[in-house]
Amino acid sequence: MAKELRLMKGNEAVAEAAIRAGCDGYFGYPITPQSEVMEYLMAEKPHERTGMVVLQAESELASINMVYGGACCGKKVMTSSSSPGISLMQEGISYLAGAELPCLVVNVVRGGPGLGTIQPSQSDYFQATKGGGHGDYKLITLAPSSVQEMYDFVKVAFNLAFKYQNPAMILSDGAIGQMMEKVVLEDQIPRLTETEIIKKCPWATTGKTPDRERNIITSLDLDPARQERHNLKLQKKYKKITENEVRYETIDCEDAEYIFVAYGTSARICLKALQLAKEKGIKVGLFRPITLFPFPVNQIKEMAGKIKGILSIEMSAGQMIEDIKLAVEGKIKVEHYGKMGGIIPSPNEVLEALEQKIIGG
Amino acid sequence: MAETLTKQDIIKDENIVYKKTKLMTDKVLSYCPGCGHGTTHRLVMEVIDELDAQANTIGIAPVGCSVLAYEFMDIDMQEAAHGRAPALATAIKRLMPDKFVFTYQGDGDLAAIGTGETIHAANRGENITIIFVNNGIYGMTGGQMAPTTLPGMKSSTCPYGRDVKMMGYPLKITELIARLPGTYFVTRQAVHTPANVRKTKKAIRKAFDLQKQNKGLTFVEVVSNCNSGWKMTPVKANQWMVDNMFPFYPLGDIKVDGELVK
Numbered sequence: 001m002a003k004e005l006r007l008m009k010g011n012e013a014v015a016e017a018a019i020r021a022g023c024d025g026y027f028g029y030p031i032t033p034q035s036e037v038m039e040y041l042m043a044e045k046p047h048e049r050t051g052m053v054v055l056q057a058e059s060e061l062a063s064i065n066m067v068y069g070g071a072c073c074g075k076k077v078m079t080s081s082s083s084p085g086i087s088l089m090q091e092g093i094s095y096l097a098g099a100e101l102p103c104l105v106v107n108v109v110r111g112g113p114g115l116g117t118i119q120p121s122q123s124d125y126f127q128a129t130k131g132g133g134h135g136d137y138k139l140i141t142l143a144p145s146s147v148q149e150m151y152d153f154v155k156v157a158f159n160l161a162f163k164y165q166n167p168a169m170i171l172s173d174g175a176i177g178q179m180m181e182k183v184v185l186e187d188q189i190p191r192l193t194e195t196e197i198i199k200k201c202p203w204a205t206t207g208k209t210p211d212r213e214r215n216i217i218t219s220l221d222l223d224p225a226r227q228e229r230h231n232l233k234l235q236k237k238y239k240k241i242t243e244n245e246v247r248y249e250t251i252d253c254e255d256a257e258y259i260f261v262a263y264g265t266s267a268r269i270c271l272k273a274l275q276l277a278k279e280k281g282i283k284v285g286l287f288r289p290i291t292l293f294p295f296p297v298n299q300i301k302e303m304a305g306k307i308k309g310i311l312s313i314e315m316s317a318g319q320m321i322e323d324i325k326l327a328v329e330g331k332i333k334v335e336h337y338g339k340m341g342g343i344i345p346s347p348n349e350v351l352e353a354l355e356q357k358i359i360g361g
Numbered sequence: 362m363a364e365t366l367t368k369q370d371i372i373k374d375e376n377i378v379y380k381k382t383k384l385m386t387d388k389v390l391s392y393c394p395g396c397g398h399g400t401t402h403r404l405v406m407e408v409i410d411e412l413d414a415q416a417n418t419i420g421i422a423p424v425g426c427s428v429l430a431y432e433f434m435d436i437d438m439q440e441a442a443h444g445r446a447p448a449l450a451t452a453i454k455r456l457m458p459d460k461f462v463f464t465y466q467g468d469g470d471l472a473a474i475g476t477g478e479t480i481h482a483a484n485r486g487e488n489i490t491i492i493f494v495n496n497g498i499y500g501m502t503g504g505q506m507a508p509t510t511l512p513g514m515k516s517s518t519c520p521y522g523r524d525v526k527m528m529g530y531p532l533k534i535t536e537l538i539a540r541l542p543g544t545y546f547v548t549r550q551a552v553h554t555p556a557n558v559r560k561t562k563k564a565i566r567k568a569f570d571l572q573k574q575n576k577g578l579t580f581v582e583v584v585s586n587c588n589s590g591w592k593m594t595p596v597k598a599n600q601w602m603v604d605n606m607f608p609f610y611p612l613g614d615i616k617v618d619g620e621l622v623k
Binding site: 024025027053055057058059061062063065066067068069070072073075077091092095099194205206207208209210214215216217218219220 | 415416417418419421422428429431435436437438439440441442445448449450451452453455456457460477478481
């Protein structure tokens with residue numbers, strides 16, 4: 001059968017992927033540059049296509065708590081927003097992580113702090129990978145760098161979220177969300193029936209039947225010893241995720257002397273910079289983390305033994321660079337280059353930065 | 362030989378006038394003696410039992426004194442973040458329209474931090490039931506001023522009494538809710554006398570019956586005392602509630618069959 005191809009915006013790809021992944025519910029609130037997710041869903045009438053619920057909430061606070069309510073019932077639920085909205089959701093995300101609930105949160109990042117700008121940025125890396133809300137917790141964080149990956153990672157994120165009973169985040173940016181590319185679509189996965197959900201999620205609040213104790217979903221435990229046991233259980237889970245779920249891509253890294261480390265839109269800019277570098281005879285490769293948590297620590301550590309320096313390219317003041325430095329353990333030079341305020345650096349600027357900060361520096 | 366009654370002779374169905382509510386767990390209530398929460402818990406569970414709906418009900422606990430409601434109610438429950446219960450309930454009901462879904466919230470939770478969620482769930486006409494226990498104070502955190510604290514009433518954050526010029530007015534959220542087209546049945550009750558307990562139970566039953574008919578949001582406020590927070594004995598607290606709370610929060614139906622009661 002011929003592949004189903006469609007020209008789509010990144011945000012639209014997320015929406016179509018959600019329907020086809022058998023998502024049960026989307027709860028959102030408009031914010032630029034990701035409003036197309038809900039617009040697409042509403043236009044598609046997924047309640048007719050698959051029975052999926054789509055609801056525009058009164059705020060991001062409400063939408064993430066709707067996600068919480070649905071996730072407690074074992075449903076495949078999600079929301080999407082952009083940076084200021086994701087900040088509002090941090091309370092709910094912390095509760096979801098604390099109560100070990102699977103769900104998907106998509107952040108189409110724009111520049112900050114505050115209201116900032118509606119242009120693309122990568123300045124929410126810390127928020128996504130270091131917790132964001134209160135308490136010791138982690139989100140499984142995937143960073144797409146194409147519209148196809150925006151589509152693919154919806155299913156990947158849901159699978160990981162349910163596998164580990166943990167919220168997952170797709171950390172995108174305004175450029176990936178807004179640009180159009182061709183996307184290969186997959187066949188529809190049917191939504192789970194109530195019986196299937198009860199089997200798959202025996203912990204879910206589906207109504208207490210005589211054959212089991214009541215199910216309670218809470219992130220509260222007033223007994224410090226029990227709460228610490230819960231914290232340790234979470235940490236054990238994050239360790240397991242770190243050991244098993246690291247994803248990354250390498251381009252021209254085999255005989256490279258220098259490496260760009262970049263994700264999302266920055267990684268796309270670096271691809272062009274690689275070509276420009278080749279013309280100048282500079283041996284540089286690209287290491288693209290796909291999971292930001294778990295971060296590919298071991299892979300970067302191993303690579304550091306074979307190269308002379310790393311330039312972290314981020315559309316921020318330099319956030320991921322802290323994780324790179326921790327991985328490299330001071331063995332080689334690691335510098336940051338990036339633009340802020342919603343500006344995407346040009347391939348020439350990236351190459352110049354490599355020459356000045358790493359090769360010549 | 363004279364006949365003597367044994368325990369076994371007395372424990373017969375026809376002699377039972379009071380028993381433990383079937384859907385209350387064996388956990389000892391954490392509420393202060395004299396508080397209205399215990400009675401209100403029972404009434405909700407009695408109604409669910411009468412509806413034979415244990416397997417079809419999902420409840421949501423708030424943050425506040427009743428944060429541990431799920432310890433006492435023998436049904437599937439979710440613990441919400443402070444004020445967010447109506448958002449959880451919205452999603453649950455939309456994803457599982459055949460279930461009874463209710464939130465159990467206090468006045469700080471529902472009428473301060475959760476005002477947005479409360480009003481919008483009501484205005485969307487979500488087919489859920491909200492049980493709202495209003496004691497005019499933040500009980501769990503130690504008696505601070507609530508959105509429903511009466512003018513002049515003392516609390517730990519208005520120790521000289523609520524000065525409305527400085528602290529604003531108490532919010533009659535139930536009257537506000539009743540004016541929204543999405544609500545179908547809105548009532549205010551109390552549980553300080555047997556007669557009021559019976560009326561409150563009737564109101565809760567009605568709210569759940571209407572939920573089954575998908576009529577829109579049903580809302581039962583229970584005006585309660587907080588003898589600890591008010592720093593009174595239970596008996597005095599009830600009398601103070603009658604004398605001061607009821608004139609400001611009058612008991613009775615506010616909206617019936619989608620129409621405001623004149």
